Amino acid sequence: MSDLAPPSPSAPSRLPFAASLRFRSGEGVAIRIAVAAILSLLCAAVLVALSGHSPLAAFAAMALGAVGSPHQFGVALNRATPYLLAGGGVAMCFRAGVINMGAEGQIALGGVGAAAVALVWPSAASALTVFASLFGAAAFGALWAALAAAIHLGRRVHEVLATLLLNFVALLLVQQTLAGPLGQSGAGFLQSPETPPASWLWKAPEFGAHIGFLIAVAAAAALSFVLWRTPFGFALRVAGSSRRAAAYAGFSIPLVTWGVMLLAGALAGLAGGVEVLGVHHRLIEGFSAGFGFKAVTVALLGALEPLAVVPAALFIGLLEAGAQSMQRQIGIPSALVVVIEGLTMLFVLAATVRRA
Amino acid sequence: MIDFIAAAIRIATPLLFAALGGILSERAGVFAVGLEGMMLMGAFAALIGAWASGLSLVGVLFAIAGGAAIGLVVAIVTVRYRADNMVTGLTANIMAIGLTSYLLRILTGVGRPVAIHLTPLAPWPIPGLADLPFVGPLLFDQPPLTYLAAIGCVALTLFLRRTQAGLTLRATGENPEAVFASGVEPMKVRMLAVVACGAIAGLGGAVLSLQQIGTFTDGMTGGRGYLALASLIVARWSPLGAALACLVFGAAEAFELRLQGFGVPVSSYVMQMAPYLIALAVLAGLGRSSKMPAAIGQPLHWDR
Numbered sequence: 133m134s135d136l137a138p139p140s141p142s143a144p145s146r147l148p149f150a151a152s153l154r155f156r157s158g159e160g161v162a163i164r165i166a167v168a169a170i171l172s173l174l175c176a177a178v179l180v181a182l183s184g185h186s187p188l189a190a191f192a193a194m195a196l197g198a199v200g201s202p203h204q205f206g207v208a209l210n211r212a213t214p215y216l217l218a219g220g221g222v223a224m225c226f227r228a229g230v231i232n233m234g235a236e237g238q239i240a241l242g243g244v245g246a247a248a249v250a251l252v253w254p255s256a257a258s259a260l261t262v263f264a265s266l267f268g269a270a271a272f273g274a275l276w277a278a279l280a281a282a283i284h285l286g287r288r289v290h291e292v293l294a295t296l297l298l299n300f301v302a303l304l305l306v307q308q309t310l311a312g313p314l315g316q317s318g319a320g321f322l323q324s325p326e327t328p329p330a331s332w333l334w335k336a337p338e339f340g341a342h343i344g345f346l347i348a349v350a351a352a353a354a355l356s357f358v359l360w361r362t363p364f365g366f367a368l369r370v371a372g373s374s375r376r377a378a379a380y381a382g383f384s385i386p387l388v389t390w391g392v393m394l395l396a397g398a399l400a401g402l403a404g405g406v407e408v409l410g411v412h413h414r415l416i417e418g419f420s421a422g423f424g425f426k427a428v429t430v431a432l433l434g435a436l437e438p439l440a441v442v443p444a445a446l447f448i449g450l451l452e453a454g455a456q457s458m459q460r461q462i463g464i465p466s467a468l469v470v471v472i473e474g475l476t477m478l479f480v481l482a483a484t485v486r487r488a
Numbered sequence: 489m490i491d492f493i494a495a496a497i498r499i500a501t502p503l504l505f506a507a508l509g510g511i512l513s514e515r516a517g518v519f520a521v522g523l524e525g526m527m528l529m530g531a532f533a534a535l536i537g538a539w540a541s542g543l544s545l546v547g548v549l550f551a552i553a554g555g556a557a558i559g560l561v562v563a564i565v566t567v568r569y570r571a572d573n574m575v576t577g578l579t580a581n582i583m584a585i586g587l588t589s590y591l592l593r594i595l596t597g598v599g600r601p602v603a604i605h606l607t608p609l610a611p612w613p614i615p616g617l618a619d620l621p622f623v624g625p626l627l628f629d630q631p632p633l634t635y636l637a638a639i640g641c642v643a644l645t646l647f648l649r650r651t652q653a654g655l656t657l658r659a660t661g662e663n664p665e666a667v668f669a670s671g672v673e674p675m676k677v678r679m680l681a682v683v684a685c686g687a688i689a690g691l692g693g694a695v696l697s698l699q700q701i702g703t704f705t706d707g708m709t710g711g712r713g714y715l716a717l718a719s720l721i722v723a724r725w726s727p728l729g730a731a732l733a734c735l736v737f738g739a740a741e742a743f744e745l746r747l748q749g750f751g752v753p754v755s756s757y758v759m760q761m762a763p764y765l766i767a768l769a770v771l772a773g774l775g776r777s778s779k780m781p782a783a784i785g786q787p788l789h790w791d792r
Contacts, residue, residue: 183594231574287772292521292574293718294771300711300764308757425582428575465593470586477579478561481571 161435161484168479169433169447176472180464190464197457198450204457206339210411212449214239214403214420216348218427219445220355221396223436227359228368228392229375234280234295235400236424237302238273242404244309245272247324247415250331250408251314261331266405273401274394276302281393285386299424310417322417333410342410348445351399355438368392400427422470429473432480448473492742493626497634498700500731500738502527502709504637505692506716507723507730508644509555509685515648515725516681517661517674517783521577522562523689524713525584530555530690531697532588535704536595539604547698548633548691555690556683558584563682567675570787581713589706609633609699631699633691640688644727657681661781664788675788689713711764718767722774725781737763 177187199205218235225232249268253261280298284291309315310322333342359365371378371388378385403423408415430448434441455469506527510520530551537550558580565576596604609631617628648654657677659667664674692712697704715737723729744759 179590231572233574233578283768283772289768289771292519292578293714293721294768296714297718297764297768297771300714301761301768304757304761308755311755311757422582425578428578432575465590467586467589467593471583471590474579474583474586478565478576478583481576481579482565482569 162440164483165433165435165480168483169476171479172472172475175475176468179468179471183464185462185464189462190458193458193461194451194454196454197461198454200457202339204453206336206341207456208446208449208453209339209341209345210449211452212445213342213344213348213410214407214423215426215430215448216345216441216445217351217403217406218396218400218423219430219434219441220348220352220438221392221399222427223431223434223438223441224355224359224368225392225396226431226436227372228388229372230389230392231292232277232280232295232393232396233292233428234277234298234424235396235403235427236420236422237295237299238276238397238400239404239407239420239423239427240302240306241276242269242273242401243408243415243419244306244314244404245269245401246331246405246408247314247327248309250327251324253328253331261328262333262409265327265331265409266402269405269408270398270401273399273404274397277393277397277400278390281390285389291389303418306415307417310415314415316414324415326414327409331409332413333406335410342406344406344410347402347406349442351402352438352442359438364388364391400424403427426473429477432477435484490622490625492739492746495742495745496735496738497626497630498738499741500734501634501637502692502695502700503712503716503719503734503737504641504731505633505695506689506713507720507734508637508640508727509688509692510717510720511644511648511725511727511730512657512681512688513559513685514720514784515661515781516657516678517664517781517786518563518566518678518682518685519573519577519785520685520717520720521574522558522580522686522713523577523716524709524711525577525581526555526558526686526689527693527696527709527713527716528581528584528588528707529558530693531708532592532693532704533690534694535604535606535697536591538606538698544609544698548694551690551694551698552687553690555693556687559683559686559689562686563679567678567682567788573785585707588704592704592706604703606698606702608702633695633699636691637695638731640691641727641731648727658781661783664783664786678788689716692716715763715767718771721780722767722770724779737766740766 173191177191180187180190197204198208218239222232222235245268246265250261250265253264276298280291280295283289283294307322310324314324316323316325333344335342359369367378367383368388368391370381371383371385375385378388404420407420407423412419426448430441430444433444433447451469451472455466458464459466506523509526510523513520533554534547534551538544538547541547561583562576562580565571566573611629611631612635614628618624620628648658656667656672660674660677660681667674667677693709696708701708716734719733719737720730723733740762744762747754747759748756
């Protein structure tokens with residue numbers, strides 16, 4: 133191995149915290165992931181049986197709740213949208229060996245960015261308002277990711293710790309904004325005033341699904357192109373599979389890290405913005421609770437492949453829309469869906485992912 | 489002043505349990521990101537155990553078992569199946585949030601407020617010592633689990649430094665090949681260490697639910713597992729250092745509660761950021777000087 137040493141002694145052969153997620157083998161990953169999902173649904177069936185309900189009835193209610201009507205399907209699509217946007221960014225980070233756990237905070241701040249721009253934007257020209265608000269969302273998300281990247285690269289704090297701790301700060305920052313400049317007084321809880329209708333995302337009639345899902349699919353396609361067809365994508369794939377090889381090839385690990393963090397931050401911010409402009413039409417405290425983890429879930433479920441993240445996000449979206457109606461109809465707590473997601477992740481991690 | 493220090497100790501106690509568990513896990517070479525989930529499951533199991541049996545001791549045993557169960561899941565996925573430590577730990581945290589919330593609702597009914605409330609554990613004054621001025625009420629008039637945390641801190645220090653098993657555990661985190669060569673299976677050491685980490689962190693959860701609050705709410709650990717993780721890194725994987733770091737976090741939070749009590753015109757949201765910002769600042773200040781176990785997070789490559 134020593135003959136593979138990087139050319140200059142100052143080039144880092146291995147960052148102290150170099151980490152990388154790698155899928156064990158190309159073929160068979162899809163089957164493994166499907167088996168993981170089925171196993172976790174079986175575990176969920178046991179949990180349902182524990183509560184004294186019939187698992188079959190529960191799953192039937194869930195399926196009906198997910199695709200039973202155009203409206204229900206629209207709900208599922210809207211659910212999947214932020215996970216898909218943020219999950220694509222997380223997948224790129226993981227590909228590059230950067231374990232970015234900061235989507236939660238980046239999404240929340242993206243919501244702030246979107247709401248802030250939409251509320252202060254003077255013009256009524258619809259397309260422009262939406263564009264500016266979404267730009268604000270992406271910028272806020274990228275800014276928060278940049279902070280994490282700076283702490284990680286500048287001070288060698290592990291990126292997982294830097295991003296996780298910043299999540300808590302970001303959520304408090306959102307509350308502070310809502311208690312102060314952006315808040316609606318007298319609402320009873322923390323929320324902003326309604327954004328002007330010009331800033332709302334276009335909705336498909338009958339389905340109630342907003343245009344965000346299409347934006348997210350386009351973003352996934354773009355990510356796939358970047359990952360597989362551009363020099364940056366090549367550099368990040370090399371950095372993710374071997375830091376030594378990346379250093380030897382002359383790729384700068386800090387540059388790659390900056391690149392994927394900013395990209396993921398912007399996408400996560402966009403996810404928050406789409407949620408605010410498409411679903412709530414205002415910034416509400418906790419509007420994105422748990423979204424960051426779901427982004428990691430769909431990234432891994434999609435085998436870190438941007439295009440495969442689309443069906444993964446749809447699966448989670450359908451699951452959640454279904455669980456809501458299952459809770460309404462037969463009284464099984466919808467927290468079950470969090471357990472299913474966690475179990476799926478654990479099975480996927482055990483079955484496919486190796487640390488390089 | 490006594491109130492202030494007492495509050496710091498109270499806030500530090502659950503953190504310390506989690507940090508002690510995390511030290512075991514990380515010294516053996518597995519990142520302890522799952523502390524949050526282990527605490528949460530411990531808090532839930534403790535409350536259910538104490539509520540069902542009417543005995544606090546049963547609650548404490550349940551907490552140990554609940555935390556260890558999450559530890560076992562993390563151990564199997566990370567050690568046996570060699571998955572990424574960080575992502576697995578985080579997943580375990582989320583699964584614990586879902587599982588506790590689901591089970592609690594099954595037990596108490598959907599849509600109804602939580603119906604389980606217990607009287608928090610009372611302090612056990614130590615005869616004679618508790619009457620000392622100043623130190624008496626601070627050190628010798630505490631609830632039982634607080635004493636246990638202090639004892640655990642000393643015990644873990646002795647275990648790591650003075651016992652053969654402690655040496656093996658540390659070696660597994662530094663150089664698993666050497667451990668293997670000496671005839672011990674490093675995989676077993678890591679599995680045991682992570683399960684033990686879960687059990688101890690579970691006690692930290694019991695402190696919250698049994699000793700301090702007397703009920704369970706969804707996600708009641710609220711990021712304490714991550715703060716414990718930060719404090720053990722800041723303490724460079726030393727139990728006594730972790731106690732100090734936890735006390736600093738406790739003092740920061742106690743100070744924040746104080747300021748709010750006095751009506752200082754600083755937003756409570758900004759004040760609540762303090763522990764996380766302090767953790768980040770200290771980690772950043774340590775920078776590259778923090779020396780972590782050499783083989784931490786690295787999978788074991790041999791199978792038997």
